[in-house]
Amino acid sequence: MQVIKTSIEGLIELRPQTFKDSRGSFLETYNQPVFNALGLPAQFVQDNQSFSTKGVLRGLHFQKEPFAQGKLVRVITGKVMDIAVDLREDSPTFGKYEAFILDSEISNMAYIPEGFAHGFVALEDSIFSYKCTNVYNKACESGIIWNDPDLNIDWGISNPIVSDKDQQLASFRDLYPQSVT
Amino acid sequence: MQVIKTSIEGLIELRPQTFKDSRGSFLETYNQPVFNALGLPAQFVQDNQSFSTKGVLRGLHFQKEPFAQGKLVRVITGKVMDIAVDLREDSPTFGKYEAFILDSEISNMAYIPEGFAHGFVALEDSIFSYKCTNVYNKACESGIIWNDPDLNIDWGISNPIVSDKDQQLASFRDLYPQSVT
Ligand SMILES: Cc1cn([C@H]2C[C@H](O)[C@@H](COP(=O)(O)OP(=O)(O)O[C@H]3O[C@@H](C)[C@H](O)[C@@H](O)[C@H]3O)O2)c(=O)[nH]c1=O
Ligand SMILES: Cc1cn([C@H]2C[C@H](O)[C@@H](COP(=O)(O)OP(=O)(O)O[C@H]3O[C@@H](C)[C@H](O)[C@@H](O)[C@H]3O)O2)c(=O)[nH]c1=O
Numbered sequence: 028m029q030v031i032k033t034s035i036e037g038l039i040e041l042r043p044q045t046f047k048d049s050r051g052s053f054l055e056t057y058n059q060p061v062f063n064a065l066g067l068p069a070q071f072v073q074d075n076q077s078f079s080t081k082g083v084l085r086g087l088h089f090q091k092e093p094f095a096q097g098k099l100v101r102v103i104t105g106k107v108m109d110i111a112v113d114l115r116e117d118s119p120t121f122g123k124y125e126a127f128i129l130d131s132e133i134s135n136m137a138y139i140p141e142g143f144a145h146g147f148v149a150l151e152d153s154i155f156s157y158k159c160t161n162v163y164n165k166a167c168e169s170g171i172i173w174n175d176p177d178l179n180i181d182w183g184i185s186n187p188i189v190s191d192k193d194q195q196l197a198s199f200r201d202l203y204p205q206s207v208t
Numbered sequence: 209m210q211v212i213k214t215s216i217e218g219l220i221e222l223r224p225q226t227f228k229d230s231r232g233s234f235l236e237t238y239n240q241p242v243f244n245a246l247g248l249p250a251q252f253v254q255d256n257q258s259f260s261t262k263g264v265l266r267g268l269h270f271q272k273e274p275f276a277q278g279k280l281v282r283v284i285t286g287k288v289m290d291i292a293v294d295l296r297e298d299s300p301t302f303g304k305y306e307a308f309i310l311d312s313e314i315s316n317m318a319y320i321p322e323g324f325a326h327g328f329v330a331l332e333d334s335i336f337s338y339k340c341t342n343v344y345n346k347a348c349e350s351g352i353i354w355n356d357p358d359l360n361i362d363w364g365i366s367n368p369i370v371s372d373k374d375q376q377l378a379s380f381r382d383l384y385p386q387s388v389t
Contacts, residue, residue, distance in 0.1 A: 050264040050369055057255035060343060074238035083231040103284050103335060154284060162241060188231055
């Protein structure tokens with residue numbers, strides 16, 4: 028398992044090893060002792076899977092305390108651009124984001140710690156899969172509008188397919204008025 | 209989550225709920241509190257994913273104590289026939305098997321307890337995924353030949369693609385000489 032740090036503390040990319048043979052392929056997508064040895068969170072309590080057609084954008088989402096979620100994200104088929112925004116108010120990179128191309132051809136993953144907003148846009152029809160350190164809690168759901176002017180994320184797409192719910196999300200400025208000058 | 213019992217104690221089929229909308233679909237494939245509430249094993253320490261072309265048969269495999277594995281199995285794309293053989297020597301169904309069609313169209317899953325041998329044949333090109341209650345341990349790997357005459361499994365295929373390793377697996381009779389008359 029290759030571990031690649033990003034410019035944001037705690038946000039990392041992971042590249043597991045794939046074994047190929049005449050039958051097809053095999054990979055471990057999660058292994059608790061290996062995650063423990065790497066110093067990564069190793070306790071996940073929920074696994075989710077979504078399918079998105081090309082051009083769908085989901086996000087930016089997070090759950091509020093006490094249901095904040097760390098997420099281990101990857102794609103199983105297809106390819107997405109994945110975005111993680113640092114919302115940890117004591118972080119030197121608060122308000123900054125990192126983009127990952129998650130590609131089923133290389134089976135790379137990202138670990139997004141608690142305290143981040145998360146979203147992705149499907150660059151192809153894609154099956155997206157993620158493990159969460161805390162369970163879904165509808166009452167704690169929150170988010171930021173995908174095209175927020177302060178976050179200024181380069182999604183590489185101008186008219187994504189976005190759910191009605193996601194079109195109503197708040198701005199970064201509304202959620203963190205003290206942080207925007 | 210719909211829970212369907214089989215004729216073998218502890219071996220069950222699960223059907224999670226899928227939410228569809230204009231973006232695609234969403235489902236929870238694992239939720240620890242839900243599994244606890246259903247009385248199912250809820251602690252998994254390894255997740256695996258394999259791709260098999262149509263006609264590939266993997267199995268029949270199990271790990272010996274102290275690394276016996278319970279497995280929560282499903283397919284993400286494609287369709288397989290999944291086989292679980294009861295090898296619990298104190299079980300009234302010892303030596304019996306159950307077949308499941310695991311189909312990505314309905315996202316059904318099976319929970320196979322510790323003490324079973326497991327295998328599947330890919331009815332289409334298929335991505336297979338499973339969660340394990342114990343980690344991989346090469347030294348504890350064991351298995352039974354897929355076309356064992358005593359188990360007499362109806363795989364519905366006569367010339368599957370089988371790994372060299374799987375072609376050398378022992379017979380049921382060799383592993384349990386006292387059980388075959
Ligand atoms: C997130 C979630 C949704 N659902 C249900 C609620 C809805 O009926 C349906 C779709 O929910 P939505 O919130 O619209 O799905 P979504 O795919 O837009 O939401 C996801 O987006 C990702 C970017 C985030 O990382 C995730 O944490 C999650 O927020 O699924 C669950 O049952 N469990 C869950 O954990
Ligand atoms: C099972 C496993 C294999 N490997 C490696 C070893 C090999 O290089 C490669 C392929 O291993 P194989 O044993 O040939 O894969 P396989 O897909 O034939 O084995 C699987 O078959 C299923 C029917 C069983 O339910 C599983 O428990 C497992 O035995 O992957 C791991 O790194 N971790 C694992 O957990």
